[in-house]
Amino acid sequence: xxxxxxxxxxxxxxxxxxxxxxxxxxxxxxxxxxxxxxxxxxxxxxxxxxxxxxxxxxxxxxxxxxxxxxxxxxxxxxxxxxxxxxxxxxxxxxxxxxxxxxxxxxxxxxxxxxxxxxxxxxxxxxxxxxxxxxxxxxxxxxxxxxxxxxxxxxxxxxxxxxxxxxxxxxxxxxxxxxxxxxxxxxxxxxxxxxxxxxxxxxxxxxxxxxxxxxxxxxxxxxxxxxxxxxxxxxxxxxxxxxxxxxxxxxxxxxxxxxxxxxxxxxxxxxxxxxxxxxxxxxxxxxxxxxxxxxxxxxxxxxxxxxxxxxxxxxxxxxxxxxxxxxxxxxxxxxxxxxxxxxxxxxxxxxxxxxxxxxxxxxxxxxxxxxxxxxxxxxxxxxxxxxxxxx
Numbered sequence: 001x002x003x004x005x006x007x008x009x010x011x012x013x014x015x016x017x018x019x020x021x022x023x024x025x026x027x028x029x030x031x032x033x034x035x036x037x038x039x040x041x042x043x044x045x046x047x048x049x050x051x052x053x054x055x056x057x058x059x060x061x062x063x064x065x066x067x068x069x070x071x072x073x074x075x076x077x078x079x080x081x082x083x084x085x086x087x088x089x090x091x092x093x094x095x096x097x098x099x100x101x102x103x104x105x106x107x108x109x110x111x112x113x114x115x116x117x118x119x120x121x122x123x124x125x126x127x128x129x130x131x132x133x134x135x136x137x138x139x140x141x142x143x144x145x146x147x148x149x150x151x152x153x154x155x156x157x158x159x160x161x162x163x164x165x166x167x168x169x170x171x172x173x174x175x176x177x178x179x180x181x182x183x184x185x186x187x188x189x190x191x192x193x194x195x196x197x198x199x200x201x202x203x204x205x206x207x208x209x210x211x212x213x214x215x216x217x218x219x220x221x222x223x224x225x226x227x228x229x230x231x232x233x234x235x236x237x238x239x240x241x242x243x244x245x246x247x248x249x250x251x252x253x254x255x256x257x258x259x260x261x262x263x264x265x266x267x268x269x270x271x272x273x274x275x276x277x278x279x280x281x282x283x284x285x286x287x288x289x290x291x292x293x294x295x296x297x298x299x300x301x302x303x304x305x306x307x308x309x310x311x312x313x314x315x316x317x318x319x320x321x322x323x324x325x326x327x328x329x330x331x332x333x334x335x336x337x338x339x340x341x342x343x344x345x346x347x348x349x350x351x352x353x354x355x356x357x358x359x360x361x362x363x364x365x366x367x368x369x370x371x372x373x374x375x376x377x378x379x380x381x382x383x384x385x386x387x388x389x390x
Contacts, residue, residue: 097167
């Protein structure tokens with residue numbers, strides 16, 4: 001326990017850019033580790049990028065077929081043993097379900113690895129929290145997440161997001177944007193309290209910087225209204241006014257807004273545009289049909305009304321932008337509802353944070369080598385409901 005406390009204290013007092021050096025030093029001193037490496041998941045969720053030094057001195061490893069990727073995907077510690085008897089523990093680095101990367105710790109043998117596994121897993125979790133705090137003061141970890149340069153529009157969009165996954169007793173939530181390094185206007189946002197989860201799925205209009213500026217204005221207007229304690233219908237009305245006041249109807253933005261009651265599973269919805277929601281319940285997939293209202297910013301002083309539906313424990317909700325269901329193949333065939341339904345069914349055994357990337361990978365196969373002409377956004381929510389007695 002003294003070793004663990006020493007490691008945590010060292011991380012919490014380390015300079016933002018020295019977290020890896022600090023955790024490496026303390027694990028060598030306290031746990032006899034012989035190698036310590038930190039890998040960050042890239043924006044496309046395809047590789048884990050080393051943080052050791054910039055420019056990188058280690059090769060990235062695959063998210064899909066590597067020991068580090070196995071720990072990242074399962075969110076469980078993975079023990080790798082070598083022929084020489086050495087062992088390497090791959091530890092997920094996550095914060096409240098938001099998967100950041102993997103900490104790999106080399107140890108003299110598997111016995112030592114199993115002995116220290118629980119403490120090292122906790123140290124990796126503490127490291128994740130410290131990385132998020134450190135990102136306010138250093139670009140080191142954000143630089144490590146990219147395997148190529150982001151466009152300016154994509155930089156703005158990724159900085160606007162709350163994270164890519166979130167876990168609470170009531171639900172698991174995961175989301176992904178594509179093309180990850182050149183996304184324009186699609187966006188997602190969420191906020192949770194003790195009683196409610198508010199979730200927003202946005203389909204931006206336009207391309208490049210203009211699309212990103214429009215989305216930034218709308219999302220911050222929604223957040224401003226939400227933080228004032230307003231219900232989602234009033235949030236939509238105020239964001240609509242903000243967008244119209246700036247663009248005078250030349251640009252508008254589609255958004256689906258949800259307010260989940262964590263105690264009852266009752267959902268209030270404002271449907272202001274083109275994103276869609278599908279529900280997988282008991283193996284059966286269905287569209288949740290909502291009354292569409294005007295996108296934000298199309299006309300002055302639009303009034304919005306909420307609708308309601310119910311989610312039950314075991315439900316999976318999948319939200320998609322029109323860059324998913326409308327994307328065309330090289331022969332001009334739209335991806336469509338049938339292919340989307342097949343993709344959702346084929347991923348039903350995956351955890352929620354893995355589903356968006358898997359669906360988008362199938363979408364890439366449908367599109368072929370053609371460059372995408374629209375953003376694609378997938379959000380997946382697995383609903384468990386509030387545990388009895390909590």
